[in-house]
Amino acid sequence: xxxxxxxxxxxxxxxxxxxxxxxxxxxxxxxxxxxxxxxxxxxxxxxxxxxxxxxxxxxxxxxxxxxxxxxxxxxxxxxxxxxxxxxxxxxxxxxxxxxxxxxxxxxxxxxxxxxxxxxxxxxxxxxxxxxxxxxxxxxxxxxxxxxxxxxxxxxxxxxxxxxxxxxxxxxxxxxxxxxxxxxxxxxxxxxxxxxxxxxxxxxxxxxxxxxxxxxxxxxxxxxxxxxxxxxxxxxxxxxxxxxxxxxxxxxxxxxxxxxxxxxxxxxxxxxxxxxxxxxxxxxxxxxxxxxxxxxxxxxxxxxxxxxxxxxxxxxxxxxxxxxxxxxxxxxxxxxxxxxxxxxxxxxxxxxxxxxxxxxxxxxxxxxxxxxxxxxxxxxxxxxxxxxx
Amino acid sequence: xxxxxxxxxxxxxxxxxxxxxxxxxxxxxxxxxxxxxxxxxxxxxxxxxxxxxxxxxxxxxxxxxxxxxxxxxxxxxxxxxxxxxxxxxxxxxxxxxxxxxxxxxxxxxxxxxxxxxxxxxxxxxxxxxxxxxxxxxxxxxxxxxxxxxxxxxxxxxxxxxxxxxxxxxxxxxxxxxxxxxxxxxxxxxxxxxxxxxxxxxxxxxxxxxxxxxxxxxxxxxxxxxxxxxxxxxxxxxxxxxxxxxxxxxxxxxxxxxxxxxxxxxxxxxxxxxxxxxxxxxxxxxxxxxxxxxxxxxxxxxxxxxxxxxxxxxxxxxxxxxxxxxxxxxxxxxxxxxxxxxxxxxxxxxxxxxxxxxxxxxxxxxxxxxxxxxxxxxxxxxxxxxxxx
DNA sequence: CCGTATTAGTTTCCGAGTGGAACTTAAGGG
DNA sequence: CCCTTAAGTTCCACTCGGAAACTAATACGG
Numbered sequence: 001x002x003x004x005x006x007x008x009x010x011x012x013x014x015x016x017x018x019x020x021x022x023x024x025x026x027x028x029x030x031x032x033x034x035x036x037x038x039x040x041x042x043x044x045x046x047x048x049x050x051x052x053x054x055x056x057x058x059x060x061x062x063x064x065x066x067x068x069x070x071x072x073x074x075x076x077x078x079x080x081x082x083x084x085x086x087x088x089x090x091x092x093x094x095x096x097x098x099x100x101x102x103x104x105x106x107x108x109x110x111x112x113x114x115x116x117x118x119x120x121x122x123x124x125x126x127x128x129x130x131x132x133x134x135x136x137x138x139x140x141x142x143x144x145x146x147x148x149x150x151x152x153x154x155x156x157x158x159x160x161x162x163x164x165x166x167x168x169x170x171x172x173x174x175x176x177x178x179x180x181x182x183x184x185x186x187x188x189x190x191x192x193x194x195x196x197x198x199x200x201x202x203x204x205x206x207x208x209x210x211x212x213x214x215x216x217x218x219x220x221x222x223x224x225x226x227x228x229x230x231x232x233x234x235x236x237x238x239x240x241x242x243x244x245x246x247x248x249x250x251x252x253x254x255x256x257x258x259x260x261x262x263x264x265x266x267x268x269x270x271x272x273x274x275x276x277x278x279x280x281x282x283x284x285x286x287x288x289x290x291x292x293x294x295x296x297x298x299x300x301x302x303x304x305x306x307x308x309x310x311x312x313x314x315x316x317x318x319x320x321x322x323x324x325x326x327x328x329x330x331x332x333x334x335x336x337x338x339x340x341x342x343x344x345x346x347x348x349x350x351x352x353x354x355x356x357x358x359x360x361x362x363x364x365x366x367x368x369x370x371x372x373x374x375x376x377x378x379x380x381x382x383x384x385x386x387x388x
Numbered sequence: 389x390x391x392x393x394x395x396x397x398x399x400x401x402x403x404x405x406x407x408x409x410x411x412x413x414x415x416x417x418x419x420x421x422x423x424x425x426x427x428x429x430x431x432x433x434x435x436x437x438x439x440x441x442x443x444x445x446x447x448x449x450x451x452x453x454x455x456x457x458x459x460x461x462x463x464x465x466x467x468x469x470x471x472x473x474x475x476x477x478x479x480x481x482x483x484x485x486x487x488x489x490x491x492x493x494x495x496x497x498x499x500x501x502x503x504x505x506x507x508x509x510x511x512x513x514x515x516x517x518x519x520x521x522x523x524x525x526x527x528x529x530x531x532x533x534x535x536x537x538x539x540x541x542x543x544x545x546x547x548x549x550x551x552x553x554x555x556x557x558x559x560x561x562x563x564x565x566x567x568x569x570x571x572x573x574x575x576x577x578x579x580x581x582x583x584x585x586x587x588x589x590x591x592x593x594x595x596x597x598x599x600x601x602x603x604x605x606x607x608x609x610x611x612x613x614x615x616x617x618x619x620x621x622x623x624x625x626x627x628x629x630x631x632x633x634x635x636x637x638x639x640x641x642x643x644x645x646x647x648x649x650x651x652x653x654x655x656x657x658x659x660x661x662x663x664x665x666x667x668x669x670x671x672x673x674x675x676x677x678x679x680x681x682x683x684x685x686x687x688x689x690x691x692x693x694x695x696x697x698x699x700x701x702x703x704x705x706x707x708x709x710x711x712x713x714x715x716x717x718x719x720x721x722x723x724x725x726x727x728x729x730x731x732x733x734x735x736x737x738x739x740x741x742x743x744x745x746x747x748x749x750x751x752x753x754x755x756x757x758x759x760x761x762x763x764x765x766x767x768x769x770x771x772x773x774x775x776x
Numbered sequence: 777c778c779g780t781a782t783t784a785g786t787t788t789c790c791g792a793g794t795g796g797a798a799c800t801t802a803a804g805g806g
Numbered sequence: 807c808c809c810t811t812a813a814g815t816t817c818c819a820c821t822c823g824g825a826a827a828c829t830a831a832t833a834c835g836g
Contacts, residue, residue, distance in 0.1 A: 020793085037813055046795045051815055068802090075812030076802040206618050222610050229701020230594050236698040236731055241629040251731070310624040311699060313617020343624050343639070408822085425784055434824045439786055456784095456831090463783030464831040 014088070014142050014181075014373050015060040020045065022374055024053050025062055028083050029108065029374075030203040033066055035078030054081060061087045062107070083108050088142040090373070091180075092365025093131055094187060095148040097122055097162045100130060103362035104138050109198040109370060113138065114359050124168045132177040141180045143378055145369030146170060147187040147361065153232035155184045181379060183372035187361060188234050192219025193226050194367035195318055200352050206314040210304060212323035216261045218304075222312055240307050242300050257307075260300030263323065269293050276323075283329050298330025302337015309342050309349050316350045324355035402476070402530050402569075402761050403448040408433065410762055412441050413450055416471050417496065417762075418591040421454055423466030442469060449475045450495070471496050476530040478761070479568075480753025481519055482575060483536040485510055485550045488518060491750035492526050497586040497758060501526065502747050512556045520565040529568045531766055533757030534558060535575040535749065541620035543572050571760035575749060576622050580607025581614050582755035583706055588740050594702040598692060600711035604649045606692075610700055628695050630688050645695075648688035651711065657681050664711075671717050686718025690725015697730050697737050704738045712743035 017025070020043075027039050034042075036050040045053075057063040064084045068077040085106035094101040102115040115137075120130050135141060150160025155171025157163075174182040185193075192209040201207040207221040216238045220227040227235060238258040239251055246255025247265055259265055263276055270279055270290055282290035305317055319327060327334055338346050372378035405413070408431075415427050422430075424438040433441075445451040452472045456465040473494035482489040490503040503525075508518050523529060538548025543559025545551075562570040573581075580597040589595040595609040604626045608615040615623060626646040627639055634643025635653055647653055651664055658667055658678055670678040693705055707715060715722055726734050760766035 018793085035813075047814065048796085048816080049794060052793085054814095071803070071812075073812090074804040074810060076800095076814075078813065222615055223613055225611050227610055227700060230703045231701055231732070231736060233701045233732070235700060239698065239729075239731060240695065241631075243629075243632055253728075307628065310627070312615060312623060313619055313621045315618045340641075341627075343627060344619070344621070348619060406822085423784075435785065436787080436825085437823055440823085442785095459783070459832070461783090462781060462833040464785075466784065 015062070017060075017374075017376075018053075018056075020049065021053050021057055022376075024050070025057060025083070026197075026374060028063065028081055030197055033080040033082045035069070035080055037078060039081070057081075085110060088373075089138065089140055090366040090369040091135055091138055091141050091144045092362045092367065092369060093134065093144065093146045094361040094365055095119065095127065095146065095163065097164075100127075100134070101359060101362040102134050103359055103366055104141075105363060105366040105370075107370060109194065109363060109367045111359070111363055111366075114362065116359075122163050122165075124165060124170070124173070127163075128170070128173045128177050131174055135178045135180060141178075143369035143373045144174060144178060144180050144182040145190065145365040145367070145372065146174060146182060146184045147190040147365045147368060148184075149187055151232050152184050152186050152189075155182075157184065158232060181369075181373065183368050183378050185368055186232075186234050187364070188217035188219050189226060189228065190368040191217075191320070191361065191364040192221065192234075193371055194364035195320070196221045196226070197371060198367050199318070200354055201316055201318050204315045206312060207316050207318060208308045208312060208314040209318045209320065210301075210308065211321040212261060212301065212319070212326060213321045214263050214323075216258055216301075216304065217321075218308060220308075220312055220314070222314075237304055237307055237311075240303070242303050246296070257300045257304045260297045261304075261323075261326075266293050266297055280325050280329065294326060294330050295333045297326055298333035299337040301326065301330075302334040302339075303341045304337075305334070305349070305351065306338045306341025306346075309338075313344075316352055319351060319353045320356050320360070322356070322358055324353065327353055403450070405448075405762075405764075406441075406444075408437065409441050409445055410764075412438070413445060413471070414585075414762060416451065416469055418585055421468040421470045423457065423468055425466060427469070445469075473498060476761075477526065477528055478754040478757040479523055479526055479529050479532045480750045480755065480757060481522065481532065481534045482749040482753055483507065483515065483534065483551065485552075488515075488522070489747060489750040490522050491747055491754055492529075493751060493754040493758075495758060497582065497751060497755045499747070499751055499754075502750065504747075510551050510553075512553060512558070512561070515551075516558070516561045516565050519562055523566045523568060529566075531757035531761045532562060532566060532568050532570040533578065533753040533755070533760065534562060534570060534572045535578040535753045535756060536572075537575055539620050540572055540574050540577075543570075545572065546620060569757075569761070569766040571756050571766050573756055574620075574622050575752070576605035576607050577614060577616065578756040579605075579708070579749065579752040580609065580622075581759055582752035583607075583708070584609045584614070585759060586755050587706070588742055589704055589706050592703045594700060595704050595706060596696045596700060596702040597706045597708065598689075598696065599709040600649060600689065600707070600714060601709045602651050602711075604646055604689075604692065605709075606696060608696075608700055609702070625692055625695055625699075628691070630691050634684070645688045645692045648685045649692075649711075649714075654681050654685055668713050668717065682714060682718050683721045685714055686721035687725040689714065689718075690722040690727070691729045692725075693722070693737065693739065694726045694729025694734075697726075704740055707739060707741045708744050708748070710744070710746055712741060715741055 023043055024039055028034055036054055040047050040050040061084055063081045066080040066082045068079050070077045085108040088107045090105050092103045100117055100119050103111045104113040105111050120126055148160055149162050151158045157165050157168040157170050159166055171182050171184045195201045195209050196207055205224050209219040211217040218235050218237045220235050239256040241256055243255040247259045248254050249256050249259030279290050283294045411431055412427055415430055416422055424442055428435050428438040449472055451469045454468040454470045456467050458465045473496040476495045478493050480491045488505055488507050491499050492501040493499050508514055536548055537550050539546045545553050545556040545558050547554055559570050559572045583589045583597050584595055593612050597607040599605040606623050606625045608623050627644040629644055631643040635647045636642050637644050637647030667678050671682045
């Protein structure tokens with residue numbers, strides 16, 4: 001169901017940007033309105049360069065000059081540059097075996113419409129058709145980003161356990177079916193990148209994102225870049241051991257982080273088979289059994305946070321997902337877990353807890369499209385890569 | 389004691405290199421002799437650019453033209469470019485509370501001399517003096533790299549448990565005392581970087597280095613860059629749990645990876661308090677008790693390897709250190725540990741086992757100096773950093 | 777033995793892009 | 807009002823890197 005009509009704007013295709021233009025656009029996207037002088041300082045560019053680049057970006061419709069910000073002391077006031085979000089529209093799609101979630105955003109990843117519908121079929125061809133049907137309802141798209149829970153390598157879905165896919169060239173198929181450049185990636189990876197560009201982790205050099213939902217997911221930003229394994233895998237922390245005598249996990253092991261945190265396993269341990277919401281109510285009402293299960297889950301989450309922090313010592317640990325009521329009811333035990341695991345002062349961990357709605361998953365698909373569009377990854381143009 | 393006399397060469401200071409020059413030099417350093425055309429292809433530069441850059445680097449004495457390599461089919465043969473290692477000398481120093489290990493290498497990190505002596509004192513000033521004394525024995529040094537087991541941030545030793553240091557500005561002190569540009573870093577970090585530039589991990593995009601010695605150390609290369617935490621910490625994997633009923637670790641916990649692998653803890657568990665070599669002999673002779681301890685250590689090592697691989701899915705896992713006889717006697721259990729931990733096909737892990745001598749630690753100090761010299765980090769010149 | 781194909785390396789030239797210096801603009805303050 | 811301050815712009819010289827065209831060194835086939 002479409003929650004808001006498409007406001008119908010901007011059909012111009014994405015302009016070709018120089019590398020510096022991309023950097024400048026990105027800086028404003030991530031850090032909000034900035035003056036030319038500020039951008040020049042941050043990017044270590046000369047002011048003349050910024051004059052030139054900003055002029056080009058304004059002409060291309062990507063930036064607009066906003067208010068002038070009066071200075072505290074003397075001097076000419078800054079002219080703030082804003083991203084002209086309305087210039088482009090992006091569609092994000094999150095696929096689950098049951099449902100398809102969609103979000104249309106502008107260039108700043110601000111949603112302008114969301115949609116949700118049952119997945120008509122899990123067959124790749126029909127899914128592509130369904131995505132194309134959704135895309136058709138939003139004309140003038142600049143890019144599409146599709147995410148799913150599987151292993152994605154260069155737009156190829158190598159493997160998706162949930163959808164039952166193997167080697168599905170989804171990127172090519174959706175691009176063909178819609179005529180819109182499309183990017184595809186693992187959902188947790190896309191969410192991590194989205195939080196790093198458009199969320200509370202914006203612009204950080206290092207960031208760990210932990211999502212708690214039906215399962216647990218982890219994503220890492222190191223050196224300002226998303227960590228993607230050499231086989232396309234997102235980082236797996238969730239089968240680290242907490243207690244070998246713990247509950248049995250889907251993976252066959254016992255007592256790993258995942259076994260404490262997977263919703264299904266948690267509910268299975270409770271008599272009466274409640275729903276997640278019911279179980280939460282029990283905990284809040286002081287039910288001992290449910291409290292124990294949630295306490296253990298909280299502790300396991302703390303161990304996860306501590307383990308992640310041990311490994312990459314990030315500037316921030318971002319805790320997100322639909323399952324964050326867990327943190328609300330068990331935050332003490334989360335911190336116990338961190339304390340028992342992290343090898344330095346737990347106060348060094350900047351833990352940011354941001355519960356979110358499920359549509360955030362779809363939004364991060366749009367963010368993926370935006371990122372791919374800006375970096376040029378979506379058009380697969382070969383690029384000279386400098387290393388250091 | 390100096391094992392080889394300094395051959396006395398090359399006193400020219402390090403030339404100022406353009407970014408492209410650095411890239412080209414690095415390419416030849418890491419991948420060995422290459423033709424201009426090959427380098428141009430790898431770095432996506434035009435051949436004219438390579439002509440220019442190579443000419444400059446030859447003039448600066450950093451590259452030399454070697455043999456021509458006849459082509460398989462038709463065409464003019466390639467003229468191979470080699471790094472002129474003799475052009476520069478670097479000193480690497482590894483500090484332990486008891487001893488100082490030194491190695492002098494050429495530009496290719498090939499040792500030309502090694503030295504080892506007791507540390508006269510742990511007092512920072514005296515250590516600096518001792519390093520300067522060592523450096524004086526090798527005139528014409530281009531750079532010095534000092535490594536130690538502590539937390540190092542920007543040349544400042546924030547904390548070293550073993551030496552008992554807090555906030556020692558070692559880089560500045562050694563630079564002043566010797567007059568030679570100096571870099572300082574954590575030993576495991578330097579070793580990891582050294583293996584990534586001059587070892588079996590040369591040039592890989594992602595690499596995990598695990599060192600087994602008195603303790604366990606881990607270093608990561610992701611996206612071709614060394615992972616350094618936001619507080620200067622190297623990655624800590626070693627307190628991941630293996631079995632909560634395991635031996636007690638120095639950190640106060642029980643059954644973490646480190647507790648199984650620390651030499652002291654292993655030996656403490658054996659009756660008769662043998663040395664490490666004696667214990668190894670017992671294992672080889674079939675002693676059940678010692679066999680059990682080494683088997684558990686091997687298993688823990690496997691868990692560590694699996695955990696690391698889960699997290700960053702590297703192209704290669706490099707196993708090094710003085711403690712690798714452990715792998716020799718317990719490789720089956722190492723692989724059991726991997727199998728029980730790694731969530732994908734264990735054959736995907738490219739495990740490279742390279743036992744090494746303790747002087748490798750000093751060599752990696754020299755490699756640190758080389759790296760710092762080439763990247764310009766050693767002179768702290770501000771540098772425009774491009775992000776993506 | 778000699779042209780021809782093939783590939784490596786060089787030279788010439790040009791355009792893109794960048795920053796320094798100087799200038800203009802828009803404020804605040806005596 | 808004029809001076810100071812700092813943002814933004816214009817001008818210009820310089821650097822760098824690639825396209826095109828050229829030379830060099832080999833294999834191969836007649």
